[in-house]
Amino acid sequence: MNKDVLNQIPADEQPVASKLNSAAEDIQLSPAFQWELETQLMEKYKTKTQPALGWYTKITTAVGWAFAAICVVFLLNWTIRSLVPSISPASGETPTVTISFEGNVRAGNICAGPLAVAHNFSVSLTNQDKTGFVPLDGQKAIGELRSFDWSPNGQLAVVGNTAGNGNIYLVDSADNSLQPLIFNSELGYLMDVAWSQDGKQLLIWSLKDTTSVYLVHVDRTDLLERKFVPQLFSIPQLSPDNRSMVFYGADPIFAGLFELKFDDSQVISISPLVEDENGFAWSPEGSRLAYIEMDRDLGEARLVTMGDKMSVLATLPIPKGSGSSIPDVANLSWSQDGTKVIFDFGRSASDRVIYLAYADGSGFVKVVDSAYAPTISADGRCLAYISNKQVFLLDLTGVSLSSTTSTPLLLADLPAGRAIADFRLDKLQWRP
Amino acid sequence: MTTLMNIQTQYPLMDDAHLAHQARADPEAFAELYRRHVTSVYRYHMAHTGNVKDAEDLTSQTFMAALEGIRSFRGTGSYIAWLMGIASRKRALFFRGNKPQVPLDAALHIPTPSLPTEKIASRRLQRDQILSALQNISHDRAEALILCFFSELSFVEAGVVLGKSEAAVKMLISRGLQDLRTRTSIALEVEYE
Numbered sequence: 001m002n003k004d005v006l007n008q009i010p011a012d013e014q015p016v017a018s019k020l021n022s023a024a025e026d027i028q029l030s031p032a033f034q035w036e037l038e039t040q041l042m043e044k045y046k047t048k049t050q051p052a053l054g055w056y057t058k059i060t061t062a063v064g065w066a067f068a069a070i071c072v073v074f075l076l077n078w079t080i081r082s083l084v085p086s087i088s089p090a091s092g093e094t095p096t097v098t099i100s101f102e103g104n105v106r107a108g109n110i111c112a113g114p115l116a117v118a119h120n121f122s123v124s125l126t127n128q129d130k131t132g133f134v135p136l137d138g139q140k141a142i143g144e145l146r147s148f149d150w151s152p153n154g155q156l157a158v159v160g161n162t163a164g165n166g167n168i169y170l171v172d173s174a175d176n177s178l179q180p181l182i183f184n185s186e187l188g189y190l191m192d193v194a195w196s197q198d199g200k201q202l203l204i205w206s207l208k209d210t211t212s213v214y215l216v217h218v219d220r221t222d223l224l225e226r227k228f229v230p231q232l233f234s235i236p237q238l239s240p241d242n243r244s245m246v247f248y249g250a251d252p253i254f255a256g257l258f259e260l261k262f263d264d265s266q267v268i269s270i271s272p273l274v275e276d277e278n279g280f281a282w283s284p285e286g287s288r289l290a291y292i293e294m295d296r297d298l299g300e301a302r303l304v305t306m307g308d309k310m311s312v313l314a315t316l317p318i319p320k321g322s323g324s325s326i327p328d329v330a331n332l333s334w335s336q337d338g339t340k341v342i343f344d345f346g347r348s349a350s351d352r353v354i355y356l357a358y359a360d361g362s363g364f365v366k367v368v369d370s371a372y373a374p375t376i377s378a379d380g381r382c383l384a385y386i387s388n389k390q391v392f393l394l395d396l397t398g399v400s401l402s403s404t405t406s407t408p409l410l411l412a413d414l415p416a417g418r419a420i421a422d423f424r425l426d427k428l429q430w431r432p
Numbered sequence: 433m434t435t436l437m438n439i440q441t442q443y444p445l446m447d448d449a450h451l452a453h454q455a456r457a458d459p460e461a462f463a464e465l466y467r468r469h470v471t472s473v474y475r476y477h478m479a480h481t482g483n484v485k486d487a488e489d490l491t492s493q494t495f496m497a498a499l500e501g502i503r504s505f506r507g508t509g510s511y512i513a514w515l516m517g518i519a520s521r522k523r524a525l526f527f528r529g530n531k532p533q534v535p536l537d538a539a540l541h542i543p544t545p546s547l548p549t550e551k552i553a554s555r556r557l558q559r560d561q562i563l564s565a566l567q568n569i570s571h572d573r574a575e576a577l578i579l580c581f582f583s584e585l586s587f588v589e590a591g592v593v594l595g596k597s598e599a600a601v602k603m604l605i606s607r608g609l610q611d612l613r614t615r616t617s618i619a620l621e622v623e624y625e
Binding site for chain 1: 581
């Protein structure tokens with residue numbers, strides 16, 4: 001509503017002015033059109049900013065790259081020869097060859113299994129030697145692929161939408177093809193999906209009704225709607241016993257972190273100080289819930305774990321006062337062995353910081369600046385994250401409470417995707 | 433607090449002029465400008481054409497032209513006024529081509545599935561009446577009303593698009609509202625409420 005204009009309209013014209021306002025507000029863009037036009041614009045932007053290369057330029061560039069590659073090979077060869085001791089190993093001794101972090105990653109010796117990324121309404125998986133990403137829907141036959149979730153047993157579920165109707169796909173691990181589980185559903189525009197801890201059920205959240213979630217059995221035998229009073233702001237997480245779910249939302253009194261018991265539909269407030277949708281996660285074994293509280297009175301953000309007892313693993317300063325603009329927390333997750341909690345914290349994509357906290361309460365450490373979407377590989381060796389539109393890996397053996405000695409390894413550029421989405425929709429997750 | 437229902441972008445505090453400057457080299461900045469103003473442009477074209485298909489087509493043309501000409505926006509004035517200037521020219525070209533004006537179609541997208549059917553129908557009818565009424569008053573007055581109420585421009589910004597002073601726009605708005613009140617069916621509805 002254009003309040004500035006309305007305030008300057010004489011009182012006797014206000015009723016007609018209000019009618020005009022109502023008529024204007026009733027005109028809404030179809031999400032499908034908005035989406036399609038944004039895609040067209042971005043494609044046009046790309047072609048507009050990419051200057052056409054002539055044959056001379058192309059040949060010059062190719063020759064230049066080839067020459068550079070030859071130089072690098074010679075330089076590496078010379079460097080390796082000069083570093084390796086010239087004496088041959090003693091008879092009977094096996095020569096030990098140290099393979100670099102990068103070599104181990106590319107060979108699949110560490111950080112095995114694909115890394116999935118959701119970016120710009122597209123979902124991709126790393127290729128075999130982890131030198132790039134391969135989009136799941138390379139033909140772009142589906143309107144958009146918005147998000148995904150790995151089940152604890154390594155099944156990938158992807159949520160997509162076509163012209164406002166939601167689809168849920170399971171990815172066939174043999175060829176990475178998308179197998180529809182729910183297709184063109186009447187559940188409306190689907191926002192996200194989450195697996196149960198036993199890998200048998202999927203929790204689906206739609207924009208059509210933010211006071212409902214849907215539970216679908218992976219063998220398609222059951223689709224159950226759960227309605228409740230608080231409004232959801234993000235995808236909930238099922239408890240380890242599947243008898244409740246934890247979610248960030250708001251009831252008529254306050255917003256915060258809630259738990260809904262399925263047996264009696266009772267809603268319990270866990271913490272009214274939780275302010276972010278991706279600031280909570282169950283530990284892999286399901287015994288602890290980690291979440292971040294924003295205590296504006298004390299001026300601190302607290303990473304809390306709730307299990308047999310409550311523990312504060314980390315505190316970070318935030319501005320005091322209810323009206324203050326505070327950073328947000330996102331992408332909170334656990335390492336597979338349950339010893340570490342990782343999250344990013346900041347106001348924008350460029351000023352975010354990744355923190356790692358030890359679940360035993362021994363401390364926490366700032367791992368990377370200007371980065372977000374952290375995730376730890378199943379073997380606990382690699383930390384993957386996004387920085388400056390690229391995906392990096394960090395060797396976690398070089399990270400301790402006292403120092404970080406690892407050098408980030410550039411994995412690949414983020415895939416282009418379909419259209420530009422907010423960076424907060426970016427997600428990285430290793431296969432468990 | 434951030435929620436997916438109310439996504440903040442990485443340019444939450446950047447004004448349009450700076451974004452437009454950045455959009456020369458950064459597609460995300462242009463996308464942000466698009467998201468900020470696409471509804472205003474679409475409503476402007478809907479108000480003029482009364483037809484979803486034509487409004488979408490003109491909205492598309494407007495943003496394509498904005499993308500082509502983003503370097504010509506010097507940042508000295510309002511970006512939305514510059515954009516609506518493009519929209520206005522696209523609209524003029526559209527009607528110059530003698531394309532027939534068709535009534536509001538029934539496929540207007542109203543994302544309020546919880547509303548009862550009768551209420552939705554009633555609101556559609558009301559909007560239909562208002563858009564028809566706008567076509568029955570002078571072009572300048574209707575254009576000022578559409579820019580300020582449908583595209584949510586300020587009087588000053590509307591003045592830039594119309595090539596008139598702020599005071600002149602206020603006068604057009606006032607007269608336009610009077611016209612709607614005294615000469616059209618909106619008057620009856622207002623009086624009965």
